[in-house]
Amino acid sequence: MNEINIAKTNRTIKVWQATAFTTGSAHAKLRVLIIAQIALASLIAISTARPAHASIPAAQQYFDADGLLDGTDGVTILSGSKALAVGAGAHALASRAIAIGWGAGVSNWAGIAVGSGASVAGYDAVAIGEQALGTATGAFAGGVNARANLLATTIGAYSAATGDRSSAFGAYSSASGRASLALGQNALAAQENSVALGAGSVTQVGARAGYLAYGLPEPQTSAGEVNVGQRTISGVAAGAADQDAVNVAQLKALDSKIDAATARLANTLTYESNGDGSVNRNSIVLNGEPGSGGTQIHNVADAHDAHDAVNLGQLSTMLASAVGNVAANGASPFFGAAGDAASEAAFAGGAHSIAAGASARARAEQAVALGADAQADGTNAVALGAHAQAAGMNAVALGVHARASNTNAIASGVNANASGANAIATGANASATSTNAIATGANASASGSHALALGASATASADNSVALGYGSVADRANSVSIGSPGNERRIAHVAPAIDGTDAVNLNQLTQSMNGALGAANRYTDDKIRSLRRDAYGGTAAALAVAALPQAMMPGRGMVALAGGTYGGQSALAIGVSQLSDTGQWAVRMQGTASSRGEAGLALGAGTHW
Known part of the structure; x- marks a missing residue:
């Protein structure tokens, strides 16, 4: 010492x-x-x-x-x-x-x-x-x-x-x-x-x-939770693996597939309608149309951030440029600076402030300015780096030409700009210009209120939007984007959804789709079996009617009873017939009842000469 x-x-x-x-x-x-x-x-x-x-x-x-x-x-x-x-x-x-x-x-x-x-x-x-x-x-x-x-x-x-x-x-x-x-x-x-x-x-x-997830029979396990605060997740590529997220296009495709299956159920097997709107159960119409194919979600690649936050090595460079290792005029071998002392002197004008570096200025109370032409004009502001500017209260500017011009703003990186209140811009040329906006990554931009842009060249221009990953664009309010048109990404390892606002994975989607298609097939099979039994019951009734005897003597009548069976169904027929005294006229009436619960009635008259 x-x-x-x-x-x-x-x-x-x-x-x-x-x-x-x-x-x-x-x-x-x-x-x-x-x-x-x-x-x-x-x-x-x-x-x-x-x-x-x-x-x-x-x-x-x-x-x-x-x-x-x-x-x-x-x-x-x-x-x-x-x-x-x-x-x-x-x-x-x-x-x-x-x-x-x-x-x-x-x-x-x-x-x-x-x-x-x-x-x-x-x-x-x-x-x-x-x-x-x-x-x-x-x-x-x-x-x-x-x-x-x-x-x-x-x-x-x-x-x-x-x-x-x-x-x-x-x-x-x-x-x-x-x-x-x-x-x-x-x-x-x-x-x-x-x-x-x-x-x-x-x-x-x-x-x-x-825990039990919707649509899955087996208990599930998740490593953690991702909450986006009731925002739309945009730019999601179609998923393929069981744990992948699915996008709206896939849901629409599934909806179309279900609609098509429902249409097939409605049109595959129906009774024909008469002109007066009644149903003709003796006529069947088959008019099913196949639906369009669905869209699959493929394997989701792992996501990686394009850039790291400012590290301590960068801070070391800033401190080295501000403090230096230059001895001037022999005053001290451990601290010095080079420049024109008369015109480039540092100035600490605020109470308890610090200024170090040629033309450095710490004008506000408790401000710190380190570096050539560093400017700390806000109360409690910190400006580190050549030409760094911290103008807002509690603002922090780290890096060459970094600018933090609003209250609680933080700008870190070459030409980083944080002009919104509570805004954070981290990375070369990063920009956070709106209230509570965050931009992290080289050339990242967050201009929407409460927006977040994470990744090189990521852009979050809408309020409450989030852009994740290199080149991602979030231009719709309350949305989360992980890509841009033509450059979509997949989300992998999505836990099975529980609540209505949770994202679903491909496994849940596949099981739900298979369940719907299985129910549709069972419905169709049941309808065909029912119609076949109705037809067999009608055949049995026809056989019973054909077996009824008829009055053969003039002036005499006859009551007859007959039965019939076909394909496991049965029917009963009863008939009444009468011949005129001359035997020229004949009248006949008959009725049927089948094991399918259907009844029939027939009436006829004739003459011969």
Whole structure:
């Protein structure tokens, strides 16, 4: 440790030397080269006005900070720890720790805390933003009041990833289930292995074992739940495997197939209608027409995100460009900058603010600007990278020309733009321009309110829409798209549906279709068997009538009874006949009743000469 005595204030500044070190976790890598030892030649007496920079050496014109300067809010670091603490009240109390910002604190090995009140308690954890908190090993918390637990990642104002290995992206999003994922403003994933997609989506059931799914006889098991918040899922390719999702085109094809089967049932076997609307049971019409073929769902390929979120290696590059390893004018071998001190001096004008880099500006209270021409104009804003701009309250801009211009907005990546309130843009040229919008991936765009675009060149232009995967387009409100016209994707490993709004898989669809076709066949077979018995009963009645004897003597009558059987059906016939006294005229009446419950009556008269 080196001590520098300042004559004008009779104070000693203690600065710990730090060498290059590397930290790592399951989800990110960070390599930061910190070489810090500040030598101040003189200080101007503290007053209500800002001290002039004229008395500060040229190399130190690129670092500025504001505090009480009475010894009560100085930085604190662990002796011999190779740690770095920058900002009023900042404390780095562990080996290789970095604490930047008013009241920022790190208490575990290799932790990084950037922003007013940011705090890291976990090994190799990162917290960026006002009051951001990384509580356990490998945690990454980005955004005002963001919270992250063991190996968890959260990005967004007031977001929280409290479940082990969970992820939360979006303002007020929460992932409390183990290995859960919440994407979108106010999204909530509370169950293990579950996913909440889109603003306001909430998981409810999580993983389930031994449950009965609609249309399936055997108990089913699911690994978790995906909830999209009453949105339409668009761009779904036709499924083929048992666990694939099906699209509306397949359902329409099934509906057409069922309609065709129903039409065949109605038209295959019917009685002929008479002109007066009555049914002629002695005539049968066969007029069935085959229906059109259905559409199958084929095997669904596994889906993969096109781009990862900003990693710690990118953050290392930003910090390296802001802090640097250039000694200027021999002032210090561990901290320096190159430029025109008279015209490119850093300026920290807000209370407890920090500015480092040529022409860097931290104009608002508790703002942090690191990098050449970095601008932090919003209260609690953080701008890291050359020309980065954080203009909104609690905004964070990370990367060259990154812009976060609205309240709680986060922009990460080269030319990333987050202009909507609570918006998040992550990736080169990513854009989130509407309220609570999220765009993640190179050239991703989320312009609809509460929209989410995840993947390179993904576009979510409609309100409450979600676009997942490279080139996906979600241009309809309250919809989820996993592709674009001509570039559809399949969804694999879909658990059997239970509720009315659940997606169905091919297995359920096939079983439902087979059940409908089986019922149709049974109905047709029953109708044919019934009609055959009716015909056999009619034949038996005809045989019985033919067997009836008739009066043969003039002036005499006869009552006759006869029976008949055919094809397992039977009939009874009764007849009355009379001849005139001369024998010239004959009258005959007869009736039948069959085992099919049908009755018949016949009347006839004749004369002969």
